[in-house]
Amino acid sequence: MPARSVSGHTRTEPPTSRADLFAGSGETVRHLREFDWSGTRLGEPETWPGTLRTTLRTVLESPSPMLFVWGTELYPFSNDACRAILGEDRETGSSPQFLATVWNVIGPVCERVLATGEAERIENQIVWLERGGIVEETFFTFSCGPVTGDDGATAGVLCAFSETTGEVRARRRMALVRAAAENPAVAGPDLPFALWWLVPGDRAAEPEFLVGSEVPPALRDPLVWPLREVAADGRARQVGGLAVRAAGWVAPGTAGPADRAHVLPVPASHGDTLVLTAGLSPNTAFDEDHLGFLEMLATAAFKAVLRAALKAVPKESAVAHGSETPSTDTILSPGLTGTQDERILVVDDNADIRAYLQRLLGEHWETSAVASGREALDLARSGGFGLMLADAMMPEAEGLELVREMRADPGAESLPVVLLSAGAGGAVVQGLTTGVDDYLVKPFSSRDLLARVGAHLVMARLRRTTEIRLDASEQRFRLLCDEAPALIWSAGPAGGWDFVNRAWLAHTGRTPSQELGEGWAEGVHPDDGHLMPAAYHDALARRRAFEVEYRHRRADGSYGWLIARGVPRLDSEGAFAGFIGACTDVTGRKRHEERHRILAAVTAGLDAGGALAERLGRIGAILVPAFAARCTLDVSAADGGLSRLLHACTGEGETEVRVPTEVLDRWLEAGIQTKSGTAGPPGAGELPGAMVSPITVQGRVLGALTLIGDGGRPDYEGEDRAVAAELARRLALHLDYARLLHVERTARKAVERAAARSARLQEITASLSRALTVEQVADIVAAHARTVMDAAAVVVMPGAGHVLTAVATAGAGPGGEETWVRQLTGTADHPLASVMRDRTPRWQTSSPRALALLPLAVGVDVVGGLAVRLPEDRRFTPGEQDELVAIAGLGACALQRAGRFDVEHQMAATLQRSLLPDRLPAVPGISTWAKYLTATSEVTIGGDWYDVVPLDDDRVAVVIGDVSGHGIGAAAVMGQIRSSLSAYLLEGHDPDQALARTARMAETLEPDLMVTTCCGVLHLETGLFEYANAGHPPPLVRYPDGSVGHLRSAVSPPLGIGGPKDYRAFEERLPPGSTIVLYTDGLVERRGEPIDAGLRRLARRLRQEPDPPGQPLDQLGERLLTLIGSEGNDDTALLLVRTSGSPLTLETDFPAGPDSLAELRRRLSDWLRIAHLSKLEEFEFLLACGEAVSNAAEHAYAFTEGIIRVRGRITASQITLRVSDEGSWREPYEADRGRGIPLMRAVMDSVTIDATPTGTTVEMSRRLRRMELS
Amino acid sequence: MTTSARFHTRDVSGRAELIVDGEIDASNTEQLYEAVSRAGSGHSTCVVDLTKADYLDSAGINTLFRVHRDLARLGIRLHLVAPLGSCPRYALNLVCAHDVIPVHDAIAGARAAIAAEGL
Incomplete structure (x- = not known):
């Protein structure tokens, strides 16, 4: 990748100084600015990785709540918007309460996102938040996306979240309101309980409980509630102290007892009031919405409450059962008075209706009530009743059946029967033919009932009168009629009316002279002539009873409906004497x-x-x-x-x-x-x-x-x-x-739109985190802008000479050939250039199409620009604008990171090869093993290092170190520190001196550098280990007996932070077979636990692992590496150094003679094993020593027995062998012999033969080749 | 403990092949001498295969020179096989043994060389 990416005048860097990073006046930045970072794992902000600083800046500036979690230790940052969620009065740092609360939810998610690099989303997650003085049930939607670190690996998680409490609650309440319309006994998280009460208008009657959800009995006590008060003034009230009354009862779905309730009156008929006592959730603040919800609930449940009430305890309003509307007319007309001497038999199987009818009729007549047709029949036979009012539907004997029996019974055949029926139509016709005198169809008005009952009583009396032929009592009859509440008339045989009663005259407002004869017909409605006079004349002609409904003019001039009934009258001779009739005003009923x-x-x-x-x-x-x-x-x-x-x-x-x-x-x-x-x-x-x-x-x-x-x-x-x-x-x-439906639909659409947008942003975040190069990032940004609004999009970056270069285009034709794309890039004067200068988006609606121009900027650094052109000319919606700004923001960060990555990737790869030691030098007397695990596979470069440096003689230096940070910078620094420290050690400086010198060197490298390191010099012969430590975790030692100890040292500052440089040297004598364990913190550190725990874990593992001296170290090393936590996001270096269990010197004696040679080679080979020699190297020593011994045997003791002494010594750099005898050598005498000494000289660096009369000593030595262990 | 080596002889169409298995030092050079001279007797060529020899010191090399000289007097040619990188080959190289006795990397090379000599 060419380095044109982010070069030139827009070269971008994350904010470096603390003041820049935490600029602003918000509470969060103020806290971050003043916070003492030195004691934290993150260290001073100036040392933080660029990505951390850049992303943090973005988060802090974001107006929407965001959480940013950094590193494997998941260090969390939040912004002011998070604080706003909790209210304004928080004084503490990074909204710890909110963090602590949501951490259970998003903590594991963040870990997953860190591990997988895949974005995740949790919708409408419940969060119990202490807010506004209550533990509030809130809901949030979290979107967690990976943040890519400087090295291209996932280093943090960015969580954007939005509170959805309002939506969730509104949806839930809406559902509850709907449910209440069916069954008012609802309850739920938003409504701990709902109790419905009836407060009768009659103050003498007690309020009573109607229906409600499950509550402790104490709350069912009417005395708990201000029911009367609420009903009296119609104003809602709130009641507290319920938690105590209900003994701390907690309603299902709520957290904590509901202590308060809202008491809400709903006026009903008859002055009665329904009262809703609704529990208030302890987890919601009571507000306007809450009140609206309760009112809506009351309205919706009103009818269902009435239904439930009627089912349980029938009330007066229940009489008109089967009716949609309450029958309200129980007021008696003042003009309607009746005679009290007529008894009425009421038959109904429903006790409440019986009681109601008795009460209604009782004001005018005496009543008897029975529940069954059988009892009714018996009573009717006994006589004394003027009329029977019966329910048409009774279980034992239906009303019709009762009428049929009565009509067949001589004792009851003439009793008028009025049936109460639920339906009209066929049943009525059938009833009338059966002998029923009248029907009242429910619902009926009480006025109608009284009028009809009165009319039938009178007509029955009239009938009886005619039947007993009391013509002498005409005057009495008329008096009687005048008292009757019905409109009564009679007619002579010719049909002319000869009598109307007082009620009739009052009804029509006319005089008797106007009405009698045919005069009454003038009152018939002009349109109803075909009804009334016609039916009457027809009945007259046939001398048959009739009944007709028609309109008749009333006293006030209006027309009212009358039911006119007439029956023929017979005189004492049995001859037709005219008609007698009664009319009932049924206008009301009609x-x-x-x-x-x-x-x-x-x-x-x-x-x-x-x-x-x-x-x-x-x-x-x-x-x-x-x-x-x-x-x-x-x-x-x-x-x-x-x-x-x-x-x-x-x-x-x-x-x-x-x-x-x-x-x-x-x-x-x-x-x-x-x-x-x-x-x-x-x-x-x-x-x-x-x-x-x-x-x-x-x-x-x-x-x-x-x-x-x-x-x-x-x-x-x-x-x-x-x-x-x-x-x-x-x-x-x-x-x-x-409207609610509309609001809900609109809200749902908005939520869906928001969700889709959120999903898209998440997608782009995920895609961007995978993108490595500038081109990839630009392609993703452009493609997303296109997907969102079907627009053409172009990403530009500054090119040479201040001209913009199109890096990626989407939907703008092949290769972005279109004119507008060329215009974007051809000149530095394009509006996009000024947008990038001003860092302010511009939304153009100018023709021909709408164009959005956005800067791709991270803070004040402009990386590029984004141009989006809509396919039509319209405004960008606020949603689209938000989304484009978000895409631009995300894209800018990714672009900046990719720009650095492009350059760094190549360099890092090169550096890595040169810096990371993948083989250790073989050092005699010690075994070594090392492994370096990187945090990620993307770029295997980090700041950890180790070294094994053989010094002169019998000393070897071992080093472990950790440069803070990752990536190219850390690697480069590591390389310099590493070679510097090794050089000082090689020069012969003690560890403390070497550290002090390296520290001075480190300070010249980078101002904010921090390096922890521990180095030591091991004396191979004595096992003495001198070491010094610069802020590094203490190395461990496993002793030959299996015990484990720390290589303790005083706390000394890391290199490069500008502190004092008085490193102290410490020493410990290690018995042969001891293993030094040097490591970096990746091995012992786990998120969320103190480092001590990791150290103890390492020590424990070290004790448990078998580590016999002869066994290779790799088994132990690999086992120790399994201690790295599964998150394993930090580099880990592990170096094991085991001092040899075998001595570095050899002292062995042999009897002179060739037969000892095999044994000599065996012992020598065993001893040499600690020197890690190759096969031929070993052969060289075996050969040289063998030749020397052969010579001694052959020359010194040719004819005698003697002892040959072999002495050896291994140092870091060479092996010395000495073979001595007590005889004197003779010169070789044969040509083909005497090859022994040249061979010795050929394979050894130096051979000296010191021949004295008392013995010969051959001293041989050879420097070790720097063979490396693989 | 005496140094031990075993010797296996193989006669193949007029030449003898002696395989030395073990170590050769001053303690068993006489056995080597006898094994080679016995194997070579009655053949025009004798190949001493040191592929399986783990150790060879100056005494062993001297013995090989000696038996080479003695066999040559009988018209029997001696060839050595010692793989590159092996200890015997290293020792042989150190004394420039190939100036005196042909040294081959593998038995196949030795056979090919012998076949070429015979032509």
Whole structure:
């Protein structure tokens, strides 16, 4: 890779000084600046690796919360944004509480990321955070990506995270609200408990528990709660001290007891109030959202609570069971008074309904109630009843069956029967043919029931009267009729009416003279002539009973519905005497039924599905014209005005319905705009022909439903207004639901977009961490920019002469041939150049297409530029801008790193070969073994080193050392320190002197250099080991007896940090067979434990391992290396030096004679083993010594027996042998003999033969060749 | 303890091959002499194969020179085989034995040389 990468005027370096690195005014940087780093593993910031400093700078400047973990020891850094998560009042360093909390989650992830180099992501991870005075249940999404170190290996982990508590909580609450609509007894992490109470409007009645989730009995006590107070003023309250009451009970899904609850009133009918007591989670702060959630919950659960309440304890409102709307009319009309002498038999198997009916009827008549048809029949036979009111559906005998039996029974055949039926239609027809006098279809209004019961009682009496032919009592009859609550009339045989009672006159507001004869027919609605007069005349002609429903004008001029019934009257002779009839005003019932139909239709229309606009349109068509001539739905708009979501009115023959979808969408988008107070839109008061019902959501008015009648309609009355209110309530629910759905959808989309972006950024982080060269990085950046928004992207870098060069293009045509790419690079005047100068992105929407120009900058250093061009002319969305800035930031870091890597990679590879000793010199008298394990396989270069340097005589120097840092710088320094130290030792300096001199040299190398090293000189003969230590972990010694000790020394400063240089020498005498273990900290250091633990572990392992003297050291060495932790992210050097268990000198004697030669060679060979000789080298000594001994045997003792002495000595550099006898040598006498001495001279460096009369001594020595052990 | 060496003889079409297995020093040079002269007798050529000899000192080399001279008088040519890098070859090289007796790296080389002589 050519070095044009990051050269020239934009040459970039990480911030070097502490002030630069920790610049700024934030709390975090202030702390980091003032922190005393000298005592930490990281050391002073000035010595930190470039990547650490660069990345840290980025993290500290980041406005979003980030965590940065460095090195195998996982040293964590956070930024101010992390601090913000915990609130503002934190004073401590790097947000330790947050770190400690999230560490359990991301610690293992970081370790994995460090090990694999692959990015990881954890979504919505629960984190219990002490925040705002509570242990809060929070959620975070973490993205952890590898950070590549100076050497190209993964050296740290960058964790970006975002809090998702709001989203998770909102989703969960939404689900809870939906569940509550089905079953109000819900609970969960956001709602420790929910209890529903009924506070009756009647102050004499006690509040009672309706339904709720599981709680300790103490909380089910109504006295615990301010139920009355809340119901009285309709204002919510909070109750505390519950933890004590509930004896510390902890609800499932929460951490800690819920001490507080929110008490929320929900008005019901009859002045009753439902009260929700909702537990407040101890892990969430109570805020506006929380309140909104509880209100929504109360609204959603309202009906389900009522249902549950009715099922458990039927209340008055339960009478109209099967009804969607509570029947509210229990008010008796003041004008309706009845006679008290008529008994009514009530038959219903439901005790509550029996009681209700008795209470209702009891105000006018005496009642008896039975539960079964059998009892009813018995009572009916006994007589004394004017009417029977029976449920059509009873388990024992159905109402119809009962009627059939009664009609067949002489004692009860004439008793009028009114059936209460759940349904209309066929059953009614069947009932009427069976002999049922009337039907009331549930739900019925109490007014309707009283009117009908009254009418039937009167008619029954009339019938009885005619039957007993009491014509003399006509006057009494009329008096009786006048008292009756029904509208009674009678007619003569010709059909002309001859009597109307007082109630009739009151109803029509006319005089008897106006009504009698055919006058009454004037009151019939013009459209209903075919009904009433027609049915009457038809019945008259046939002399048969009739019944008809029609509209009749009332006193106020409006038309009301009447049910008119008439039966023929017979005179005492049994001749037809005319008709007697009764009319009941069923307007209320008719309108009730109509309202019911409309409500049902609206409900069906809302639930039928489709878009909100479609549903609203449907509602408009249902309400107009059936319920109103005009219907509008207005909601508050974001601009403070009103948005009309629905407009429906009766037009020219057709109903016109408008739902402007644009307005609707705008409203959904803007969210709910509420108005304070409960009034609807201004100008719409309580008009008789108009209803304005507030659309209320969670207690807040967001609009109004306006219904306007017209002249032809009767005025709206209370029940209409109740229906309108109910309509408004349902519309509100649907609007709110639609909006919530919209919000949820929008949120989900945003989350999905954010997740996709996060995933993409993670992907690019991972890709970048694998990229080594500038080209690779640029390609990735450009490709990602293209993927994100289908745009063309170009990465440029400064080239020669201040001109930009395109390094990578994506989507810009083959080779970036397009004009705009050429424009980017052709000149130094392009806007991109100024963007790079200003280090500020520029978003151009100028034609023809949108163009983004971003600097690729790390801090103040600009590495390059990124240009992205959209395929169309539009603005870059904020999301796209964020993402491009992020890509540019990541790309810049990677580019900077790759630029250095390109250069360093080659140099490092070269240096590595020259610096790392892969063979050790063979030194007689000691065995050595060494291994160097690098942290990564990418670049096998680091700052650790070891050395074995044979000195003169019998001394050998051993060195272990560690230069802080990795990569090219550390390697280069290591090389210099290593040769310097060796040189001083070779010159004969003692270890302490050598260290002091090297330290002085080190200070000239680099200002912020730190080197720990331990060197020693081993005396081969004596086993004396002199050593000195410069801040290095103490070497260990394994003694021949298996015990282990430290080579202790005073604490001395490492080389190169500018401290004092008074290194002290220490010494220890090592018995033969001792093993010195020299290592660097990679062997003993593990993240999260003190180094002492690693030292103890090493000592223990050393004791346990068998290490017999003759055995090669590699077994021991490899076993010790397994101590490196699995994370193994630091370099490790291990050097073993074992002093020989065998002596370095030889003293052995032989009887003279050739037979000793074999034994001589055996002993010599054994002894020489410690010298690590090659086969031929050994042969040289065996041969030389053998020749000398042969000579002695042959020459000195040719004819006598004698002793030959062999002495040997091994030193670091040579082996000396001496063979002596006590005889005198003779000269060789044969030509082909006498080759012994030349051979000795040939294989030895020096041979001296000292022949004296008393004996001959041959002294031979040979320097050792620097054979190296493989 | 006496130095031990074993000798194996192989007669192959007019030449003798003697394999020396063990060490040769002053204590067993006579055995070497006898083994070689016995093997060579009745042949035109005798090959002493030292491939399996671990040790050879000046006494051994002297003996080889001596037996070479004695066999030559009988018209029997002596060849030596000692692999490069072996101790005997090192010792032979030190005294320039190949000036007197042909020394081959391997038995195959010796046979080829002998075959060439015979032509």
